[in-house]
Amino acid sequence: MTLRGALFISLVCIGLPLDANPLVEPRVKDVSFEIRFADHRFTPQTLVVPAGQPLVLTVVNSSHERIEFESFTLNREKVVGPGETITVRLPALHPGSYDFFDDFHRDVPEGEILAK
Amino acid sequence: MHSVLLPRALLSIVALCSLGSLPCFAQVDPWEFEVYPYSTTPRGMAEFETDNSVVTRGHPDGGEGTAAGTLPSQGMWSNAYELSYGLTDRIEGAIYLNMARPEGGGLRWAGDNIRLRGRLFDEGVLPVDVGWYAELEWHKTPQFDDATRELEFRPILEKDIGLFSIMVNPKLEKVLAGAGHDQGFEFGYDAGIRFRWTRALSPGLEFYGGAGLVDGLDSPREQQHCVFPVVWGALPHGLEYNIGVGYGLTRASDHVIVKFNLELERFVGAWLKASADGGWFF
Numbered sequence: 394m395t396l397r398g399a400l401f402i403s404l405v406c407i408g409l410p411l412d413a414n415p416l417v418e419p420r421v422k423d424v425s426f427e428i429r430f431a432d433h434r435f436t437p438q439t440l441v442v443p444a445g446q447p448l449v450l451t452v453v454n455s456s457h458e459r460i461e462f463e464s465f466t467l468n469r470e471k472v473v474g475p476g477e478t479i480t481v482r483l484p485a486l487h488p489g490s491y492d493f494f495d496d497f498h499r500d501v502p503e504g505e506i507l508a509k
Numbered sequence: 510m511h512s513v514l515l516p517r518a519l520l521s522i523v524a525l526c527s528l529g530s531l532p533c534f535a536q537v538d539p540w541e542f543e544v545y546p547y548s549t550t551p552r553g554m555a556e557f558e559t560d561n562s563v564v565t566r567g568h569p570d571g572g573e574g575t576a577a578g579t580l581p582s583q584g585m586w587s588n589a590y591e592l593s594y595g596l597t598d599r600i601e602g603a604i605y606l607n608m609a610r611p612e613g614g615g616l617r618w619a620g621d622n623i624r625l626r627g628r629l630f631d632e633g634v635l636p637v638d639v640g641w642y643a644e645l646e647w648h649k650t651p652q653f654d655d656a657t658r659e660l661e662f663r664p665i666l667e668k669d670i671g672l673f674s675i676m677v678n679p680k681l682e683k684v685l686a687g688a689g690h691d692q693g694f695e696f697g698y699d700a701g702i703r704f705r706w707t708r709a710l711s712p713g714l715e716f717y718g719g720a721g722l723v724d725g726l727d728s729p730r731e732q733q734h735c736v737f738p739v740v741w742g743a744l745p746h747g748l749e750y751n752i753g754v755g756y757g758l759t760r761a762s763d764h765v766i767v768k769f770n771l772e773l774e775r776f777v778g779a780w781l782k783a784s785a786d787g788g789w790f791f
Binding site for chain 1 (some may be wrong): 747776
């Protein structure tokens with residue numbers, strides 16, 4: 394790549410609004426589920442979701458402690474501050490069990506996403 | 510006195526001239542045997558990492574294998590310290606201290622880097638998760654690297670397929686000062702496949718290579734390509750490791766390299782507010 398090419402790509406990127414997503418519309422077919430963290434535990438502990446369909450998880454931290462919502466099997470890791478809500482996008486899952494836990498507090502009981 | 514100094518001065522001049530004419534073959538960076546994933550250090554988190562590699566079967570002369578300077582790669586221990594911080598939910602910054610210990614020598618400063626790395630959009634929005642990486646590297650240590658300032662750009666590509674993650678980091682490097690500054694961009698790559706088996710122990714395969722200048726690739730013999738079977742996982746107290754043995758696939762590559770990376774992640778406090786949901790850059 395020439396320097397001119399690199400500059401062109403940079404300028405195209407700079408021209409896009411940085412805090413919005415102009416390229417991708419939300420996928421209407423995504424199914425949403427909520428996981429809430431309060432009193433040092435996740436609710437629900439076992440989340441049953443449909444297999445074979447992209448998902449959006451909303452993780453609500455209703456506690457006063459900072460957590461790191463993590464799933465090893467799903468390769469997701471996000472910090473959620475007290476009172477904050479985050480979204481976690483998941484691809485269509487094969488039927489099976491997928492872990493999730495708070496990596497900042499290992500004494501918090503682990504949860505499970507059950508794709509059926 | 511003069512009779513001693515003059516030959517030494519002449520030898521130094523010859524050495525400097527030959528340094529300027531060292532062949533600029535594609536090289537693999539021995540300080541960073543690490544494939545970057547799409548995910549960045551979470552906002553407000555600091556990550557301290559040490560990356561190490563030891564060339565157990567390398568080359569006897571400088572400028573060959575992973576040695577970009579006058580010292581040979583054989584027996585070289587490259588030791589990097591990296592401190593990264595999650596600036597936003599999508600961008601992290603990092604500083605590096607690179608050290609090196611040649612065979613039979615002591616540990617010495619070999620250079621520094623600063624870099625920014627980010628991920629575009631949210632995970633799963635695009636068919637392949639895409640990130641970016643920009644780094645400035647500087648060193649005045651011709652024994653380890655005859656370029657004094659370098660710029661590096663990488664797109665970061667990742668695709669998760671079930672319990673497998675495939676990561677590809679094509680690299681474009683430009684020497685800004687020092688040997689090779691008048692040349693164009695050099696092309697290289699870091700890539701890896703990871704299988705998430707257990708949190709404590711999982712296998713992977715990593716690939717590192719340098720192919721030469723974008724507008725004139727080196728011949729296959731002169732290119733460097735290495736493959737590293739690795740194991741990685743989490744240890745108690747928030748530590749994570751990645752250990753592997755690399756094998757050179759071409760004559761120009763170092764033949765055997767052992768790598769050992771260790772990292773520790775801690776929340777230290779966020780400076781910036783949470784990134785907008787559905788954003789793509791910040």
